[in-house]
Amino acid sequence: MEAFNLKIFRYDPEKDAGPHWDTFRIPYREGMTVLEALLRVVEHDDPSLAMRYSCREAICGSCAMYISGWYRLACKTQVKDALEDGTVTVSPLPHLRVIKDLVVDMEPFWRNYERIKPYLIEDGPPPERERLQTPAERAQYAEMVDCILCGACYTSCPSGVNNEEYLGPHALLWAARFYFDSRDAGKDERLNRVANENGIFRCHTAFNCVETCPKHLNQTEAIQRLKAEAVKKALALRR
């Protein structure tokens, strides 16, 4: 392959009456990522193209986009894996307000993340040394810490469409990450924040989050574990 088409969603709400698509012919080189192709457009064709990226190593989560019909990280996605009939199609993450081109307003995502208090809650003065835990205790939430807060799961979740109050799989995953951390002293408060109709009980186990996550995390399992904790707590209260 010598070249391919890069079809990009374009929209500047301050200037455009509505969105449109621009297509650029991009020279291909072995190993090229979608982010590299987008940056080539900025450097050679149209410097006004807006997008987010930072680490280029699938760590910061900022380059999540909708690429050739799927939620992906532009910096991790190889052009050859996203080609459809010689074209790679790129649009912003859905269900969020477009600020410009591929940049969306992530405010609802971060607001919901903050609602679960994404940090260890203390119940006394800080210890003189670090808080220790056993490998078995660490294993309770081991994979959850790999979340890079990219937004792919949040924007793919059918329970969150048209309902910004739903915490979303990312926030619930982080709630579980702290709930199951032996060092955390906020278990009751955490459960109270998520065990409601805009939290774990709005998850209908559609598994979109699990399918889209570029880090291969299992948000659905984390949510089910929180549901089990909520049920156990309710039963204990009834006794």
Ligand code: SF4
């Ligand atoms: S759980 Fe996965 S898809 Fe969701 S924000 Fe974290 S890394 Fe992204």
Ligand code: FES
């Ligand atoms: S640029 Fe950081 S995850 Fe893609």
